[in-house]
Amino acid sequence: MNFQTINLINLKKIDYSKYTPLIALIVLFILSAVASEHFTKFRNITNILRQVSYTGTIALGMTFAIVAGGFDLSVGSMTAFVGVVAIYTLNYIGVGVDAVFLAVLTAIALGSILGAVNGLIVTKGKITSFVATLGTMSIYRSLTLYVSEAGEVISHNDLYPEIGGGYFLKVPYPVLIFLGLAIVFHFLLNNTPFGRHVCAVGANTQVAVFSAIKVKWITFLTFVIVGFTVGVTSILLSSRLNSVSPGDAGIFFELDAIAAVVIGGTPLSGGRGTIWGTVIGAVILGIINNMLNLMGVSPYLQGTVKGLVILIAVLLQYKKN
Amino acid sequence: MPQSLLKIKHIIKEFSGVRVLNDINIDINRGEIYGILGENGAGKSTLLKIICGVYTPTDGELFLNGEKVFISTPMEAKALGLSMIPQEFNLIETLTVFENVFLGSEVKKGLLLDKNHMREKTSKLLNELKTDLSPNAIISNLSVAQKQMVEIAKALVHESNILIMDEPTTVLTIHEVEILFNLMNKLKEKGVTIIFISHKLKEVKRVCDRILILRDGDQISVDEVQNVDEHDMARKMVGRELNQIFPEKIYPKDEVVFKVENLSISKLLYDISFHLKKGEILGFSGLIGAGRTEMAESLMGLRKIDSGKVEIKGNAVDIQSPLDALKNKLGYLSEDRKGKGLLLNFRIPENISLISLKKYTNWFIRKDKEIESTRNYIKQFNIKASSLKSELEFLSGGNQQKVYFSKWMDTDPEILILDEPTRGIDVNAKKDMYHFINSLVKSGVSCIIISSELEEIIGLCTRVIVMREGQITGEVAGEHINEEEIMYYAAGLK
Secondary structure, three states, X not given: OHHHHHHHHHHHHHHHHHOHHHHHHHHHHHHHHHHOOOOOOHHHHHHHHHHHHHHHHHHHHHHHHHHOOOOOOOHHHHHHHHHHHHHHHHHHHOOOHHHHHHHHHHHHHHHHHHHHHHHHXXXXXXXXXXXXXXXXXXXXXXXXHHXXXXXXXXXXXXXXXXXXXXXXXXXXXXXXXXXXXXXXXHHHHHHOHHHHHHHHHHHOHHHHHHOOOOHHHXXXXXXXXXXXXXXXXXXXXXXXXXXXXOOOOOOOHHHHHHHHHHHOOOOOOOOOOOHHHHHHHHHHHHHHHHHHHHOOOOHHHHHHHHHHHHHHHHHHHHHHO | OOXXXXXXXXXXXXXXXXXXXXXXXXXXXXXXXXXXXXOOOOOHHHHHHHHOOOOOOOEEEEEEOOEXXXXXXHHHHHHOOEEEEOOOOOOOOOOEHHHHHOOOOOOEXXXXXXXXXXXXXXXXXXXXXXXXXXXXXEHHHOOHHHHHHHHHHHHHOOOOOEEEEEOOOOOOOHHHHHHHHHHHHHHHHOOOEEEEEEOOHHHHHHHOOEEEEEEOOEEEEEEEXXXXXXXXXXXXXXXXXXXXXXXOOOOOOOOEEEEEEEEEEOOOEEEEEEEEEOOOEEEEEEOOOOOHHHHHHHHOOOOOOOEEEEEEOOEEEOOOOHHHHXXXXXXXXXXXXXXXXXXXXXXXXXXXXXXXXXXXXXXXXXXXXXXXXXXXXXXXXXXXXXXXXXXXXHOOHHHHHHHHHHHHHOOOOOEEEEXXXXXXXXXXXXXHHHHHHHXXXXXXXXXXXXXXXXXXXXXHOOEEEEEEOXXXXXXXXXXXXXXXXXXXXXXXXX
């Protein structure tokens, strides 16, 4: 009897806390709508979502890495490197659609390969993901600067900006790609053996090994997924600006991506997590940025606010445990 | 007239409404060796943890020197002169012996550590313990017995007046046990009170002054040691005839389904060869550290072997990974249920289907099928959970073990290795497990049971292999399976 009541309380607690990110988003949305009349304008909302889609897409991939018990610090540098190579490819091939097509393929392939390099260092080299990706973070950035000779890399293709700047039914393409990818990844994490295995590896590696799960392979794949999402983001970002600036592109993307995952309720210790939580986490960060802009808060203070939000999210998680 | 030191009055402890200690009343005197005897799950460790402040009792009082005390943290226990030598060591592997002995109570000289003083004092203590251990040795290089000596020194350095030892002899050799007993008597002469936990009747009889016997959380008796013999103690401990919890033995067919030849791992296993028949329950007995778990893990492809051949149903197989083992219908329930067996933050269905996930998948996992099959296992194995969707951490040890069993049953194994299948579970769940294993072999599955509980090995198996220090030292079958025979082989006396 007693045993059962305790259990029920626990279940209720979990159910409640599961929706904390969603509740936070709704509260934030209402507060913002009250604070600024511009906030709820369609144009403003799509703008927020577009801003969110860049690091949000990476955060989707990052969710897999974090659920499996790792994370990737190199995503920002990787975004710059892939972006630069994509535009070089574009310019090398020409001004047609074929060039755009090949540039996109190159970006996605290169992103996945760079992710695979991280995955190999972690699984074969047995280096923790923190150290491994701290190393590649530096390497990828330096390669970007070397390849571009630290100068702005500009595309000569007029079709390319359409990807980042175009609309479908008034919704920017990047937003659609971000949300579409979120739906696919949601099913991948929740409804496939691969997703289940990712959770198992993060929850307890030993148990996963003893349950005949290919732990290294699964870990490796999570890094490839991160790389893939970085590839997508590089296209969205470089096509929006039609250029990449090697020193600035992707700076702090790793922090935003990891923050979105954590704010979305996925514990940094891994073992469980949700894609919709990450989407909400990313949107929360986007709204906060947008509101600070609308309210005229100094851009230099925005980092402080973002930092506080991350700390509160993590504190709430620890309280729960 | 003996002087009362620690008085325990009406202690009750419940976990999630399940009573694990029921009204314990004891009085421990100054300078006595007080034995606490009981089976696994009888409540010995819980009682200890209450005395040491790890758990707070649900009800009841503790008196020290006649004064009522509340011990809510291990620190407070230490301050009151209570020291515990835990079953699982609490040493920092990378530090030296003396650093561990003084951990948390370092001696300082001004701002810096007075290492010389600590080294000298440790070395003095170690001399008293009659070991030639250096205070500067690094813990990770020590043997298990040496580590225990360090734990004892760590307790003694605090000049505790009550020393609690939780099954200290499990990991010691006979020679080391002698040294420990001498030491205990010496401490006793100095006026130190020792609470000695064990399930080995002979040891308790030899070293203790008085004995408390616990069974299923109840206090059965407190006796002066000269008033009870081993037979009485065993009867009180078990409280029932053995044949009640074990099903009738089933003798196997002649067909050999599993054959291992000359399995070796450098410094761990030496030339292990044995066979398993269809429908057999083959026991593996031996002391802790005999290499039985390592053997099972290497058969499952979890450890690299240096040499050895494995045959399943007459065909040579090469098992390099758990996946290979799975393909050959081999299953293994680890002794470490929480660390290697189950995902405690996963719910029951996801745990059961983790290995056999393919069965439930076409593109996507069919969650309805998972739940349906979980329902069947819950019914078949009498798993008690408040909800199908309960996370594993909210289940009792016995029910967790049943889920673990279901998890491997879901892979349809033909050969199942069960490593300590009833560790830390209550008597009823044990009885259930024994019957499941029995009906399993009836259906033609072959089982290997690794167990440190002799009673279990004797009650279940039709043949027993005994291991010692990585080698097979003997084999007993049929009527020859008894405690003495097995212990002779396990201790290396035969």
